[in-house]
Amino acid sequence: MSEQPSPSTAAMLVIGDEILSGRTKERNAGHLAERLDPVGIALREIRVVPDETARIVEAVDYLRDRHTYVFTSGGIGPTHDDITAEAIAKALDRPLIEDPRAVAILEKHYAERQLPFTAARRRMTRMPEGATLIENRVSGAPGFVIENVHVMAGVPSIFEAMLDAVLPTLKLSRPLTIRTIATDFGEGTFGEALARVAADHPNVAIGSYPRHDGTRYSAEIVIRGLDSEDADVARIAVASMLENLAETD
Amino acid sequence: MSEQPSPSTAAMLVIGDEILSGRTKERNAGHLAERLDPVGIALREIRVVPDETARIVEAVDYLRDRHTYVFTSGGIGPTHDDITAEAIAKALDRPLIEDPRAVAILEKHYAERQLPFTAARRRMTRMPEGATLIENRVSGAPGFVIENVHVMAGVPSIFEAMLDAVLPTLKLSRPLTIRTIATDFGEGTFGEALARVAADHPNVAIGSYPRHDGTRYSAEIVIRGLDSEDADVARIAVASMLENLAETD
Numbered sequence: 001m002s003e004q005p006s007p008s009t010a011a012m013l014v015i016g017d018e019i020l021s022g023r024t025k026e027r028n029a030g031h032l033a034e035r036l037d038p039v040g041i042a043l044r045e046i047r048v049v050p051d052e053t054a055r056i057v058e059a060v061d062y063l064r065d066r067h068t069y070v071f072t073s074g075g076i077g078p079t080h081d082d083i084t085a086e087a088i089a090k091a092l093d094r095p096l097i098e099d100p101r102a103v104a105i106l107e108k109h110y111a112e113r114q115l116p117f118t119a120a121r122r123r124m125t126r127m128p129e130g131a132t133l134i135e136n137r138v139s140g141a142p143g144f145v146i147e148n149v150h151v152m153a154g155v156p157s158i159f160e161a162m163l164d165a166v167l168p169t170l171k172l173s174r175p176l177t178i179r180t181i182a183t184d185f186g187e188g189t190f191g192e193a194l195a196r197v198a199a200d201h202p203n204v205a206i207g208s209y210p211r212h213d214g215t216r217y218s219a220e221i222v223i224r225g226l227d228s229e230d231a232d233v234a235r236i237a238v239a240s241m242l243e244n245l246a247e248t249d
Numbered sequence: 250m251s252e253q254p255s256p257s258t259a260a261m262l263v264i265g266d267e268i269l270s271g272r273t274k275e276r277n278a279g280h281l282a283e284r285l286d287p288v289g290i291a292l293r294e295i296r297v298v299p300d301e302t303a304r305i306v307e308a309v310d311y312l313r314d315r316h317t318y319v320f321t322s323g324g325i326g327p328t329h330d331d332i333t334a335e336a337i338a339k340a341l342d343r344p345l346i347e348d349p350r351a352v353a354i355l356e357k358h359y360a361e362r363q364l365p366f367t368a369a370r371r372r373m374t375r376m377p378e379g380a381t382l383i384e385n386r387v388s389g390a391p392g393f394v395i396e397n398v399h400v401m402a403g404v405p406s407i408f409e410a411m412l413d414a415v416l417p418t419l420k421l422s423r424p425l426t427i428r429t430i431a432t433d434f435g436e437g438t439f440g441e442a443l444a445r446v447a448a449d450h451p452n453v454a455i456g457s458y459p460r461h462d463g464t465r466y467s468a469e470i471v472i473r474g475l476d477s478e479d480a481d482v483a484r485i486a487v488a489s490m491l492e493n494l495a496e497t498d
């Protein structure tokens with residue numbers, strides 16, 4: 001695999017007391033993972049932090065140095081507890097400005113709906129100087145990209161719309177090849193044999209994901225590799241291992 | 250609030266490539282949040298890391314120093330990619346042993362089911378020396394507590410059963426008082442007025458959680474405080490603010 005480009009990596013930062021209190025179920029990280037995996041960007045870390053500037057700054061500082069891309073969700077609405085924009089500006093040491101393009105978008109958005117462009121709504125135009133806007137087809141107020149940090153909404157329908165806008169702008173690695181094998185054996189049965197197969201196939205990552213339906217276990221064995229031939233060879237080895245187990249069962 | 254004991258805090262560490270790839274949807278953190286919030290333990294951070302020893306050690310080191318309790322999920326099954334137990338032992342600088350109580354539990358568990366106690370299953374008895382077991386009523390193999398770190402399963406039904414066993418062992422703070430007010434106004438309408446109410450009531454935390462049904466916004470305003478009287482006074486102030494908005498609408 002040494003000749004392959006190393007895959008891009010990503011981290012997700014979820015900002016919001018409502019997730020940590022259990023009031024709102026987090027759905028955006030799972031959606032991001034589902035969208036990034038097939039295009040070969042490996043989501044490597046997810047963090048959820050409260051609506052506190054110091055915690056957001058600390059997390060952004062850490063994650064943006066270690067990953068190709070950082071995605072944030074939450075905290076860009078119109079209320080006083082929406083502090084993501086200023087926290088990102090602080091983390092990147094840039095001035096926070098009212099972005100004139102965002103002002104123009106929201107002036108038009110609210111005028112068309114005959115709603116007042118209140119000071120609260122105007123908060124949603126604030127972003128670090130030098131940001132690129134992320135289109136929001138759902139509710140107008142844009143997200144933004146600054147350096148490698150993509151700042152998006154927490155409401156899932158808006159997060160997903162923003163991700164649709166962002167994905168074509170990313171440098172996609174060569175897609176990962178993924179092979180999946182379902183088995184009615186539980187992990188306790190095939191664990192040792194699978195470890196041997198994994199050791200024999202160092203060019204792929206082999207994971208085992210248990211299912212428990214309340215009475216019994218089954219599992220999915222997943223093989224991921226940058227080279228499709230490596231993945232296919234490993235898949236055959238896993239299938240053969242499971243067949244041998246079935247015969248000796 | 251200075252006379253109140255400061256509330257206990259918690260962090261959740263989710264361990265698993267399957268979450269980061271989007272293959273499995275994370276549910277345990279939300280469940281933990283829902284269980285901790287009513288008893289006054291504030292979940293303050295969630296992290297999801299891959300099945301890599303260095304990343305688990307780093308996260309455990311960070312979180313256990315900053316929170317009263319750390320809960321982990323995932324990576325304690327029987328396969329080679331289940332490395333949580335050794336990573337926790339490494340983070341806490343303790344030897345990893347085969348716990349004789351866990352061996353006894355699993356010997357009995359598999360004997361009753363006429364299943365072999367394989368080497369893979371025996372992996373699930375490994376834990377740092379000095380750990381306390383967490384009962385697993387679903388599938389036998391126990392979790393464990395070492396210092397302030399609670400190591401639990403990733404399969405949601407088992408995680409929840411282990412949490413049931415753990416909760417009575419925690420020091421519960423005085424329960425938080427939570428007051429919720431739903432409104433058909435969107436945040437853009439009440440944002441400024443809510444900021445003034447929040448500034449007037451520093452003893453409570455006031456959050457605003459937008460909903461978007463595809464066409465329009467509504468919101469829930471949530472007030473949290475250690476003192477129920479403070480929370481009630483703030484609730485009345487928020488309700489009065491919303492009534493004033495309705496009259497001027």
